[in-house]
Amino acid sequence: MTRFDHHRRPLVIGIGGTTRAASSTERALSFALRGAEAAGANTRLFGGTFLHSLPHYAPEQPNRTDEQLELIEAVRHADALIIATPGYHGGVSGLVKNALDTLEELRADERPYLDGRAVGCIVTAYGWQAAGSVLTSLRSIVHALRGWPTPFGAGINTLETRFDSVDTCSDPKVIDQLATVGQQAAQFALAFNAHRATQTEPLGSAVASTPTARLLHAV
Numbered sequence: 001m002t003r004f005d006h007h008r009r010p011l012v013i014g015i016g017g018t019t020r021a022a023s024s025t026e027r028a029l030s031f032a033l034r035g036a037e038a039a040g041a042n043t044r045l046f047g048g049t050f051l052h053s054l055p056h057y058a059p060e061q062p063n064r065t066d067e068q069l070e071l072i073e074a075v076r077h078a079d080a081l082i083i084a085t086p087g088y089h090g091g092v093s094g095l096v097k098n099a100l101d102t103l104e105e106l107r108a109d110e111r112p113y114l115d116g117r118a119v120g121c122i123v124t125a126y127g128w129q130a131a132g133s134v135l136t137s138l139r140s141i142v143h144a145l146r147g148w149p150t151p152f153g154a155g156i157n158t159l160e161t162r163f164d165s166v167d168t169c170s171d172p173k174v175i176d177q178l179a180t181v182g183q184q185a186a187q188f189a190l191a192f193n194a195h196r197a198t199q200t201e202p203l204g205s206a207v208a209s210t211p212t213a214r215l216l217h218a219v
């Protein structure tokens with residue numbers, strides 16, 4: 001088994017947005033990804049335009065498009081994710097859900113679906129009710145995919161908070177919240193990768209460094 005390289009920067013993948021050019025969801029996601037970068041991660045964004053290029057996921061069809069394969073490969077190599085969806089009619093949008101359905105292709109992986117990966121969750125909605133309820137739905141989906149929702153998630157009421165450009169948000173508290181989502185995803189990836197590295201150390205040195213082993217050596 002090759003030794004796991006825990007010195008590299010973790011890769012955090014962002015999935016989310018809408019088809020709108022000025023998507024507040026995608027802009028919120030970008031803020032969170034910058035938080036992940038500040039915490040030591042590399043990032044990659046799959047925004048609304050990309051998600052719109054994905055065909056409807058059809059499990060019975062054997063062939064996948066280049067875009068589907070690009071998303072699947074990126075998530076396969078990701079150390080953490082951040083998913084951002086608008087609340088559409090009380091649920092996760094079809095655009096974002098279709099991307100998540102496409103991750104069914106990861107079912108037979110050594111790390112199936114989102115196994116072992118932290119997932120930051122972000123929801124935008126025209127009101128607090130959908131912001132809260134859709135955040136819960138998104139976290140349930142992440143659980144179903146075996147991911148680890150970060151302790152902090154962000155629900156944003158876009159009737160109150162504006163994202164007038166890619167780099168601007170009208171509420172500094174929301175900027176902090178989004179940075180926290182990104183930071184927690186990156187920190188989990190760093191901690192989990194360090195843990196995996198100890199699991200792939202040669203058995204002798206890993207065992208020798210456990211408290212029980214040190215105790216046994218002492219007697």
Ligand SMILES: Cc1cc2nc3c(=O)[nH]c(=O)nc-3n(C[C@H](O)[C@H](O)[C@H](O)COP(=O)(O)O)c2cc1C
Pocket residue numbers: 017018019020022023024025026086087088089090091124125126127128130131158
């Ligand atoms: C088809 C559709 C359904 C929506 N349903 C809801 C809803 O159920 N509850 C809500 O609070 N907002 C709803 N909204 C408002 C969006 O969640 C909100 O405008 C969101 O911030 C849009 O994200 P965007 O700026 O990234 O496009 C809906 C908008 C659309 C277009």
